[in-house]
Amino acid sequence: MKRILITNDDGVQSPGLLALKQALAPLADITIFAPDRNWSAAGHTKTMHKPLRVSQVTLADGTPAFATTGAPSDCVSLALLGLIPQPPDLVVSGINQGANMGHDITYSGTVAGAMEAVVAGLPAISVSVEWSEAIDYGPAAEATAKLVRQVFARGLPVNSFLNVNAPALPRDAIRGLRRTRLGRRVYRDKLIERHDPRGRPYYWIGGDPPGGIPDEAGDTDIGALALGFISVTPLTMDMTDQGLLAALAAWQM
Numbered sequence: 001m002k003r004i005l006i007t008n009d010d011g012v013q014s015p016g017l018l019a020l021k022q023a024l025a026p027l028a029d030i031t032i033f034a035p036d037r038n039w040s041a042a043g044h045t046k047t048m049h050k051p052l053r054v055s056q057v058t059l060a061d062g063t064p065a066f067a068t069t070g071a072p073s074d075c076v077s078l079a080l081l082g083l084i085p086q087p088p089d090l091v092v093s094g095i096n097q098g099a100n101m102g103h104d105i106t107y108s109g110t111v112a113g114a115m116e117a118v119v120a121g122l123p124a125i126s127v128s129v130e131w132s133e134a135i136d137y138g139p140a141a142e143a144t145a146k147l148v149r150q151v152f153a154r155g156l157p158v159n160s161f162l163n164v165n166a167p168a169l170p171r172d173a174i175r176g177l178r179r180t181r182l183g184r185r186v187y188r189d190k191l192i193e194r195h196d197p198r199g200r201p202y203y204w205i206g207g208d209p210p211g212g213i214p215d216e217a218g219d220t221d222i223g224a225l226a227l228g229f230i231s232v233t234p235l236t237m238d239m240t241d242q243g244l245l246a247a248l249a250a251w252q253m
Contacts, residue, residue: 005033010097035071047070087122092144096110096128101128101222131209165233180221186210
């Protein structure tokens with residue numbers, strides 16, 4: 001039977017992780033190795049300046065899991081370096097509370113979990129759902145199970161992984177899965193200055209939730225979600241700009 005390693009960035013007790021585990025359990029032996037707290041927006045972190053601790057915990061449905069003080073990428077690294085008995089055939093990271101589309105992938109701890117697997121030579125999938133007051137993880141979990149079957153049957157290219165995002169819609173309003181490319185996020189960050197009881201300033205990076213460049217055709221992840229589709233975006237760790245690489249030949253360097 002195949003083996004799947006599940007991680008996330010919302011913490012080991014996140015309901016999204018539990019929904020993912022329950023959807024994938026019929027397909028493979030599952031090992032869970034996740035952070036012991038929220039690491040949202042941690043990016044592709046590698047903890048090297050302090051020790052990491054690992055403990056065994058139990059999920060809400062009684063499933064045993066490993067929890068660590070490290071980031072999502074640390075979780076994958078620790079597991080693959082020998083802290084689980086057998087190496088996985090696939091790593092799945094999620095399900096995240098909040099979409100990870102466009103430029104979000106550079107910030108996302110969820111996506112970083114998948115990236116760390118790819119660095120180690122394993123296929124991976126990262127999964128997220130748009131934020132809402134009452135998130136239904138079911139459609140994203142079911143879509144991931146469908147994709148896992150395909151990955152087991154067909155494989156993924158070396159250096160590549162899938163980034164999945166589901167809209168915050170009722171199950172019967174979701175129109176299916178759509179292949180997409182990355183869209184372009186529009187961030188509305190602003191600096192918030194406050195003062196502590198001693199009058200010293202401190203700062204929050206706040207602002208409204210991000211938007212995105214409209215895409216009426218739905219070819220991007222942002223556009224697909226706006227049309228009610230679950231987006232499936234293939235990503236590669238080779239971030240070389242081939243067009244600019246060719247253009248550099250004309251530079252006087």
